[in-house]
Amino acid sequence: MAEIDHTVHVALGERAYDILIGPRLLDEAGALLAERFPGRRYGIVTDEHVAKAQLPRLAASLDAAGLEHETIVLPAGESTKSYQKLETVVEGLLAARLERGDLVIALGGGVIGDLAGFASAITRRGMDFVQMPTSLLAQVDSSVGGKTGINSAHGKNLVGAFHQPKLVLADLSTLKTLPPRQFAAGYAEVAKYGLIDDPGFFDWLETHFDDIRDGGPSLGEAVARCCAHKARVVIEDERETGVRALLNLGHTFGHALEKDTGYSDRLLHGEGVSIGMVLAHTFSTRLGLAPGQDAGRVAAHLRRAGLPTTMAEIPGALGSTESLLAAIAQDKKVQRGALTFILTRGIGQAFIEHGVDPQAVHAFLEEMRP
Ligand code: NAD
Numbered sequence: 001m002a003e004i005d006h007t008v009h010v011a012l013g014e015r016a017y018d019i020l021i022g023p024r025l026l027d028e029a030g031a032l033l034a035e036r037f038p039g040r041r042y043g044i045v046t047d048e049h050v051a052k053a054q055l056p057r058l059a060a061s062l063d064a065a066g067l068e069h070e071t072i073v074l075p076a077g078e079s080t081k082s083y084q085k086l087e088t089v090v091e092g093l094l095a096a097r098l099e100r101g102d103l104v105i106a107l108g109g110g111v112i113g114d115l116a117g118f119a120s121a122i123t124r125r126g127m128d129f130v131q132m133p134t135s136l137l138a139q140v141d142s143s144v145g146g147k148t149g150i151n152s153a154h155g156k157n158l159v160g161a162f163h164q165p166k167l168v169l170a171d172l173s174t175l176k177t178l179p180p181r182q183f184a185a186g187y188a189e190v191a192k193y194g195l196i197d198d199p200g201f202f203d204w205l206e207t208h209f210d211d212i213r214d215g216g217p218s219l220g221e222a223v224a225r226c227c228a229h230k231a232r233v234v235i236e237d238e239r240e241t242g243v244r245a246l247l248n249l250g251h252t253f254g255h256a257l258e259k260d261t262g263y264s265d266r267l268l269h270g271e272g273v274s275i276g277m278v279l280a281h282t283f284s285t286r287l288g289l290a291p292g293q294d295a296g297r298v299a300a301h302l303r304r305a306g307l308p309t310t311m312a313e314i315p316g317a318l319g320s321t322e323s324l325l326a327a328i329a330q331d332k333k334v335q336r337g338a339l340t341f342i343l344t345r346g347i348g349q350a351f352i353e354h355g356v357d358p359q360a361v362h363a364f365l366e367e368m369r370p
Contacts, residue, residue: 002031002032003023004021004022005220005224006020006021006022007020010145017168018167019144020170021172021223022171022172023220025132026057026061027060027061029132030063030065030067034066040101041069041098043070043093043098043103044070044072045071045092045108045112046074046108047074047109050107055071058107074088074112076111080112081150081157082151085115086150089115093123094123098127100124100125103129104119105129106133108135109182110135110137110138110142113138113142114148117146121163131165135178135182136175136185137270139172143168148160154330155255156263162238162239170227176215185268185270186270187307188274188302188305190205192277193226194347195250195277196229196246196247196350197348198229199346202347205301209301209304233246249276249280250342252328252339253272253279254277257272257275257318259330261314266314274308275310275311278295278302279311281295281299281344284343289343290346312369312370318370321362321366325365328361329358338354338356
């Protein structure tokens with residue numbers, strides 16, 4: 001019997017699925033999959049780091065359950081979310097003679113989840129896939145909700161599809177091999193859920209942070225609470241026409257900074273989100289919407305988690321304020337030239353604001369940049 005600490009159901013009608021959270025689900029995956037999806041073959045997509053650290057556990061468990069599997073290993077990093085690697089995955093799945101009814105497994109962080117999910121959405125006009133997220137970011141965010149895709153020269157995530165997984169297996173023990181900087185980056189998304197509309201969760205995070213960082217019982221609880229939050233939002237707004245945009249708190253500034261730094265190691269996605277969330281709170285304070293002490297409290301907690309909270313902490317020179325603003329305008333959250341931001345009235349009180357004045361954003365960035 002698999003040891004499951006938490007189950008979150010994503011109630012999306014015929015696209016409904018479970019998120020199972022437990023301490024050793026990769027070792028138990030073979031039995032779980034054989035029971036839920038009898039008679040399938042499996043195409044595992046992973047990256048070179050995860051292949052080294054976690055793939056042997058999954059492969060052994062599929063072997064033990066007698067499940068046939070092929071593996072496609074890609075280079076690690078954001079640049080793998082490309083047209084070229086999409087082709088590698090699609091052609092690899094076809095070469096492995098996987099049928100439409102077979103299953104793709106995305107074993108890795110958000111990069112692998114987004115890429116393998118998109119490849120599943122388009123190979124043979126749509127194959128089923130299972131998310132096995134191995135980074136904190138992927139466990140609390142990217143593996144849930146069905147947004148899949150790759151990056152374009154025009155920006156991040158501009159090419160993709162909504163394609164829900166059939167199952168998510170979040171094995172908490174995989175986080176033990178995740179580098180601490182990556183753990184911290186994922187933690188930015190954990191804090192985000194509190195900051196959107198759950199101030200009680202943000203309080204709880206402030207109290208339980210040490211146990212979460214050390215992999216204690218609070219880690220599983222935090223992952224489950226984040227997944228439940230994301231599931232609620234996705235059920236309400238699967239295709240992001242409304243409230244789902246709240247999940248982008250901190251992402252408009254964050255994406256612009258990520259683009260400016262070339263999606264490189266200079267700034268990880270979660271680090272951009274961390275700086276972006278502090279900027280969103282500070283900008284809201286400047287606009288007279290939120291109390292100043294809340295921005296300070298957010299920054300203090302993210303700093304404690306080892307995250308950058310200011311643009312000055314990004315190594316190397318940033319581009320011009322005009323280019324940052326252009327990146328914000330290029331972001332897909334723009335509607336007919338007006339800037340859309342997630343602003344806040346304080347911790348846990350985020351809201352979507354359409355038509356933010358680009359001049360005000362320009363002046364704010366000038367003030368905040370090093
Ligand atoms: P990632 O997939 O690049 O993983 C981060 C690094 O950690 C990589 O080097 C990876 O090889 C390594 N790694 C992952 N798990 C490991 C493990 N258990 N042990 C050792 N190394 C491990 O990045 P990420 O932060 O997981 O995801 C970021 C991506 O997710 C971005 O492309 C972002 O756009 C996307 N994203 C998607 C959604 C969505 O809804 N689809 C939401 C948020 C973010």
